[in-house]
Amino acid sequence: MEIILLGPQGSGKGTQAARLARQRGLVHLATGEILRAARRAGTELGNLAASYLDAGQLVPDAVMIDLVRQEIRSAPGGVCLDGFPRTLAQAQALDETLAELGRPLDLAVALELPEAMLLERISGRRVCTGCGAVYHIVYAPSRVPCVCDACGGRLEQRSDDQPEAVAQRLRLYREKTAPLLDYYARDRRLREVDARGDVEEVYRRIDALLPVSS
Template sequence: MSENAGQPRRVVFLGPPGAGKGTHATWLAQQGAMLHLSTGDMLRAAVREGTELGSQAKQFMDAGKLVPDALIIDMLFETLSARGGEAASGWILDGFPRTEPQAVALDERLDAKGEQLDAVLLFDVDSDELVERLSSRLTCKGCSAIYNRRLRPPEVEGVCDRCGGNVVQRADDEPAAVRKRLEVYADQTAPLIDYYDQRGKLLRIDAARSIEEVRGAVLRHLGIGHTETEH
């Protein structure tokens, strides 16, 4: 996969649950194009491995409290430092920031390093389409691999292709729970979209299209590969 020369890309993938952020970020990472940084995965790994930051985060989680933004950002930059070679070609942040205060805190930390975000890709999808997508989503309890009951089921029903673990529907992927998650996303993220739009960072993608079409749009926005400019 070819890419444009220049400074490393620092990108946020923004969008509602089920919009495909993780799917496309994972694919780019598998191609060796960019490092995929999922804050949820980082947090779970840090807690599981018992790192200093993970131990701090676990105290909040065990108390039923949200992990502070500053701790999440510390974890992010610790991961970037540890994986410097992989991050050299650029990185995608998936799952953070979710609110405007988090975006401000991230920008301040980047500014302190003499860096800034290059782009924020917003994956736009209609709410009804998202409910349909997420209500069909299945997750492996072992390795967290994602399947879709309609479009991409596991080869053997209930069994993960990758690790052989149990594939189930998460409680928060049931229709009523999905609609609630989308309401929370809309309330939290509308100011965040305006924040990045006003700073000239926001790039919108129609994520209701096929995976191949959305992937092409992502590649064009990131300047990777040789495709026509999207209109």
């Protein structure tokens, strides 16, 4: 089974993708992790990707596509993609790769959450300046406000978690993702899932859309 999970930061996409992969015996391909692994591997392609990241640039489509293609080939039991594709060109290349392998995409699942809830989830995050532990003022508060349970360090909001920065990122995300959603909706491969509620609830909604596991 080949699945794509789409969703903005704060939608719980990474958590759901990891869970789906575990339950269905798929390899969870998260873009960030693919890039880190490529750098560690020190292959030609990995070094090329790292050179863009080190320069603070986006990894070009062609490089990203090659990296993902390698990962898909080495996961014959199926993949759950998280963070790829991001562009129409990547989506088309993904379809070509899967067609070559005779493993067409089953579904693209888009997690949907109202803007206000995304803002609350992200802007409530606090990070320990000492050990990097992550808290949330509502969902995972520290025992003492602003103080890390683990090391006693001071908790701060990262500048890119501030509401204006988050709102800007969400706008960009919607702009970039709209063509992808259209692409998958056109041939009925897109399913939209309400991402409100706890992890278990949302997982059940996703699971109900997928083919029954054999």
